Amino acid sequence: MLRVAVVGSGPSGCYTAQHLVQLDPGARVDVLDRLPCPYGLVRYGVAPDHEKIKSLQNGLRTVLEHERVRFLGAVPVGPDGVPAARLRELYHAVVHCVGAAADRRLGIPGEDLPGSWSATEFVSWYSAHPDAADTGFLRGVRSAVVIGVGNVAVDVARMLARGTRELRPTDMPDAALTALAASEVTRIHMVGRRGPAQARFTTKELRELGTLPDTAVQADADDASLDPAFADPSGLPPPRRRNVEVLRAWTAPPRADALRLIRLRFFLRPVEVLARNGRVGAVRFERTVPDGLGGITGTGRFEDIEGQLVLRSVGYRGVPPAGLPFDAATGTVPHLAGRVLRGGAVAPGEYVAGWIKRGPTGVIGTNRSCAKETVTSLLQDAPSLTARALPDDPLPALRAEGVDPVLWQGWQSIERAESRLGASLGRGVVKLADWTSLMAAARDAGEAVTGP
Template sequence: MLRVAVVGSGPSGVYTAQALVQQSLVPDVHVDVLDRLPAPYGLVRYGVAPDHEKIKSLQNNLRAVLEDERIGFIGNVEIGVRGIAPARLLELYHAVVYCVGAAKDRRLGLPGEDLPGSFSATDFVSWYSAHPDARAGGFVLGARSAVVIGVGNVAVDVTRILARGAAELRPTDVPDDVLGALARSRVREVHMVGRRGPSQAKFTTKELRELGSLPDAGIGVEPSDLALDPGYADPSELPAVHRRNVEVVRGWAAAGEDASRAQARGIRLRFFLRPVELLAEDGRVAAVRFERTVPDGSGGVRGTGSYEEIEAQLVLRAVGYRGVPLDGLPFDADRGTVPHEAGRVLREGSPSPGEYVAGWIKRGPTGVIGTNRPCAKETVTSLLADAAALSARPIRGEPLAVLRESGLRPVQWPGWLAIEEAEAALGRSLGRRSVKIPDWAGLLRAAGADDAPRVPAA
């Protein structure tokens, strides 16, 4: 038998496990999917917005894979100095595939970035997604005006949640305290701002269109921003997704600015503005100063020396993610990834026997959920090519026993099912559908592992 550990139970990890058990070259394979959290599915559970039920339904596909008898789920397991070291893990399995994602936000590196009222978009997403590591105290949405810096799908998500009414989110699995905060929200304007134009923005057309269909929020664009984008005037030569994005924005521009004034909240899309400073008043963020940019003729932008300030008592930075080092694994700090060759981890330039990577920690935070399939397949192909040598290596210990001896309290699949039932019961008690348990203590208690020692994430 070839025993493989996959670290990470998001799409990249589950697709890796699926590819391993479905191949026919090595028929006798068992895969344990490990996760730091007691709940599986990674960003599908803790990153996809609650009102995106179609995307969240991907959990059903991931669930079908994890229920395969050749695959085991082992949650609540840290890898590194606070749990089990990669070197020890490699003694328990013939191979280990790390699918740990990119957990850190990119920073802007601007004056005032750390002012009260300025947050990463991931902080906000973790809060409304009930991630157990979400910032203490949540969010009190007392701001009148919010600025979201970035024009990717994460920026669109947080903009939409800020502009959406709490009643519309009640049928979802968001915690009651999040619904309460959104119901009390004083936010009336949300500005989503990008340094380039609509023809270069990273959002997908489906996400973008949703901003214009919110029942209690209007949307407006600035004609002077759009005039700077050559692709906006003539989108015929643009790639299809960018052309569709431009067509959506053109429709909003044709509808006129007044469409955003009659609603409870207004969304303003701004382009060709580069943030240069977050400005304070009474010790909190009060505005963002932007420099006007223009296309540089080479696909980028250059500053013009002209500046504009947008009022904001809440700023959410959505400018991308970055991988973080994992104790005991090599790390390329410039790329934010683990060095690899076709998925094989490289140590000092040479493949490290039995160690592999897939997903964002392999390729960087690029692509959509489906991109993880070919990425996982490449890694699994490399692993299978090495299988004869890997399976000849002796296994030193039974994984669950060693994890427990290390002071960990693994949560297996029945524990996760118990969490699901507890969340369904919580929803029933609130007159709602299933509602997520938002804290470590509650999750571990529901899983029957509440005596597990917990070390907060770094």
């Protein structure tokens, strides 16, 4: 009987567990997560107003409720929890599906001023991640600068412009809802260093900006005209052509009665975050132009854009998983079809899937094929892996390491607590936003727990 630990309960972890139990009728899988809640970025990274994408949790739930899959939440792996080497002793194989947890930095002066944040920190706050801090993101903010032109940048710009009426039906924590309702933000600048034809948002996400009540959207015509493909997008790949067509429709002057304005700027490279009264006051950008080779070059001309809040959304990067080799250049774990490589040789029983395997690329569905490749490698190795005897159940040994896992009944108890909280506030489900509340709700399950 093959017993596998999957570290991480986001899409890549759940799809890995799903492929394992589908392809091996005897496999038993423990899905470990350092948080007491499952689903990873589907719970803590998808914007609360995107109910259709959030509904992917239903499919992940089906995996975690499989009779041969067990969820073990609140189990950190590494120096502050269960050592990775200990996991390898307790399971025939360990698959690390830990994503890319760090944000890329701009590397410019002033980036660490008060009021300058990564977009992920802002997303974590309004998504109720228990590690997020309520730092008063919006206090005293009239104008915000979002650096980046991908889907996360679109998400945070949209959330800054959303009204209480649209956000109240979501599962957003009440503190974030209250802060956004009181927001005085009227100008949101979304800025990219290249042209509109190179922007990475999807057309569906982009169009959504134009549907926001009381909000106008304008694409700067002077910026866009620097892109040769903007005047005639017919030669672009279809996704980029559709983006350009949407942006072309937004070059007209914005309507005067809008309470808020989202302005999309292009060919501006951030060079410094400027201070005003000890915190962010503006961002200085250098004008760029196409270099004729698909890239850009600086012009030596600069422009300052006012903003008391700066959110950088320039990509993610993997961090070294405890006990695993790591390639700092790519931000990934070296592997061969999902098999971890140590010094160029395959490490028996160690595997990776998801962003820590391939880098922060693709959409949620990309994790299916990525996980299947890793599981295929693992099952090819299974005859040699299962030759090693294991304890009947690793759970007592995990508890001996000082962790007290939140099992599925505990997660269900958290869900009930979030439903009660929402009802008390006259809303639907409202997320618990701190460790104390989550763990108290989990321990309130009051049920004996057994597992496969």
